[in-house]
Amino acid sequence: MRTLTYGMNLSLDGYVAAPGDDLGWSAPGDELFQWWSDRVAATGVALYGRRLWQGMNGHWPTADRQPGATAAHIQYAQRWRDMPKVVFSSTLSAVEGNARLATDDVVTEISRLKSEDGGPLDICGPTLASVAMRAGLIDEYAIVTHPVLIGGGLPFYPALDRWVHLDLVETRTFPGGVVLTRYTVRR
Template identity: 40%
Template sequence: MRDVVYSLSVSLDGFMESADGDISWSLPDAELHEFHNEQARGVDTSLYGRRLYQDMAGYWPSVVDDPTASSQEADFARIWLATPKVVFSRTLEKVEHNSTLVRDDLAGEVARLKALPGGDMDLGGAGIAASFLREDLIDEFRLFVHPVILGGGTPYFPTLPAPLSLQLADTRVFGSGVVFLRYRRSARD
C-alpha cells in the first residue's frame, strides 16, 4: 500500500512560515535543492491544499524555460510538472498542470489513492496536513529543520488531542546546517 509522506521545511521552533507568511528563510542552497529533487523523483503523486497548490502552480511552470533559473530549479520544475497532483479544495473551480480537483471526502479519496498501485504520495501544506493528521492519514514525516528561530507563525504540527508515536528512520545534516529528519508512524492501535 502507498504511503502518505508529509514533507516541509520547518524552523527550529516548529514553524513552516513566519507570522507574516515569509518562507524566504527556507530557500534551499544547491546541495539541499538536489536532495529535494531526489526526494521528488521518488514521489508518485503530490497531495495539496488550495493555498500551496496555487503557490506552486503560480511559480514552477514558468521556471522550466527561465534562463536565469539554476539547474536545480529547472530540474525541480520539470519534476513538478510531470508529477500527478491531487488538490483538495472546496473553493477552486479548476486545476491545471497534471492535477485533479477533489472537493470532499478527504479520507475516502486518500483510501482510494492508497489502494492504487504506485509509489508514495507527498503531502504539502500545513493546513491540509492538519486535516490529514486529524483523520490519521499520514504515514511518514520528513522535516527539514532550518537553523532559524521564527518566534511564531504557522506551525508544522497542529494541536493534537493525543500524542502521536513515531520512529526515527533517517537523518542527514547538510552543509547549510539544515537537518533532515525522517520519522515513520509507530504501529497503529
C-alpha cells in the same frame, strides 16, 4: 498500500511560514534543493492544499524558461510538472497541468488514494496535512529543520487529541546546519 509522507521545511520553533507567509528563512542550498528535487521525482502523487498549490503553480510551471534558470531549477521544474498532483479545495473550480481537483471529503479521498497501487504519496501543506494527521493517515514525517527561530506563523503540527509514536529512520545534515529527520509512524 501506498505510504503517505508529510515533509516540509520548518523553523526550529516549528513553523513552515513566518507571518505574512514569508518563506525567506527557508531558502535551500544546492544540496538540499537537490534532495527536494529527487523527492519530487520519486513521488507517485503529491497532495496539495489550495494555498500551497497556488504558490507552487504560480512559479514552477514556467521556472525552467526564466532567464538565469540553473540546471537544478530546470530539472526541478520538469519533475514538478510531470508529477501527478491532487489539489484539495472547496473554493477552486479548476486546476491545470498534471493535476486534478478534489472537492470531496479529504479523509475519504486520501484513504482511497492510499489503497491504490502506485508510488508513494506526499502531502504538501500543513493545513491539509493536519486533517490527515488527525485521521491517522500519515505514515512518515520528513522534517527539514532550519536553524532559525521565527517566533510565529503557520505551524507544521496541529494540536492533536492523541499521541503519535514515531521511529527514527534517517538523519542527515545539510550545509548551513539544516537537519533532515525522517520518522515512520509506529503502528
